[in-house]
Amino acid sequence: MNGGRKSFGGGGGGRGRGGAQGAQQGKDGQQRRPMFRRRKVCKFCADKIDDINYKDTRLLMPFVPERAKILPRRISGTCAMHQRKLRTAIMRARQLALIPYTAE
Amino acid sequence: MNRKYELVYVVSPDATDEQVTELHTQVEGIAQRMGGTIDKTENWGRRRLAYEIGRHKEGTYVLEVIDGSGELMKEIDRRLKVTDLVIRHLVVRVDEVQSVIDRTRTRRSEVSRRRRVARGLPPDRQPGEGQRGEPDDDRDDRFDMGEDMR
Numbered sequence: 677m678n679g680g681r682k683s684f685g686g687g688g689g690g691r692g693r694g695g696a697q698g699a700q701q702g703k704d705g706q707q708r709r710p711m712f713r714r715r716k717v718c719k720f721c722a723d724k725i726d727d728i729n730y731k732d733t734r735l736l737m738p739f740v741p742e743r744a745k746i747l748p749r750r751i752s753g754t755c756a757m758h759q760r761k762l763r764t765a766i767m768r769a770r771q772l773a774l775i776p777y778t779a780e
Numbered sequence: 781m782n783r784k785y786e787l788v789y790v791v792s793p794d795a796t797d798e799q800v801t802e803l804h805t806q807v808e809g810i811a812q813r814m815g816g817t818i819d820k821t822e823n824w825g826r827r828r829l830a831y832e833i834g835r836h837k838e839g840t841y842v843l844e845v846i847d848g849s850g851e852l853m854k855e856i857d858r859r860l861k862v863t864d865l866v867i868r869h870l871v872v873r874v875d876e877v878q879s880v881i882d883r884t885r886t887r888r889s890e891v892s893r894r895r896r897v898a899r900g901l902p903p904d905r906q907p908g909e910g911q912r913g914e915p916d917d918d919r920d921d922r923f924d925m926g927e928d929m930r
Contacts, residue, residue, distance in 0.1 A: 724888070726881045730872070731788075731843070772788055772870050773829035773839070 716753025728761040730768035789869035790839035816848020
């Protein structure tokens, strides 16, 4: 697959990214299938969770991965309103040492 | 006008149970003196702290739901600040948030009822009705990053 791509040069159909060719070739060593992304849904909208509470660490923990930073919206898919509420809840929980500020 | 507040405080792990209850009665005393009431008290017991606070690794968490004025909470806040036994505390006003939550809940159930009636169904969900649960939950896809992440 890789060889085929090379002979066609820059004609990689639909990739739309010319500049990064050189850098990308190394990564393409592992065969690339067409990008399939599941549609992200806001967890709080989908599960109809109205109350994002700072006391509920079980709910908040998935949104603070190992580094203990708040998971951005572009990854979690949370809607703007709920991300805002999530943020205040996380910050309150951090004050009470229920959730870490940072991982050492 | 009285408002509803939530107070959580973390008591140092060195404190005895008597000291914790004494702290509670102190808070109660201030509340009573200034025209407030304590609606609920919850002792979460000893918990590990997520990070060290002044070389403490554990703490006893106590939650109090207080009905009272802003001045009362200010006084409690001030008192807890000077109490060495309390290593952390947080006061949050909850009445407004709670009313918003209740409103969205009732609105949602109303809308669903209206829609169900419009579709010629009984207004409430019957047992065993509705979507069968999806076999794979898509909660885990939070961590597979899109191409834009690189």
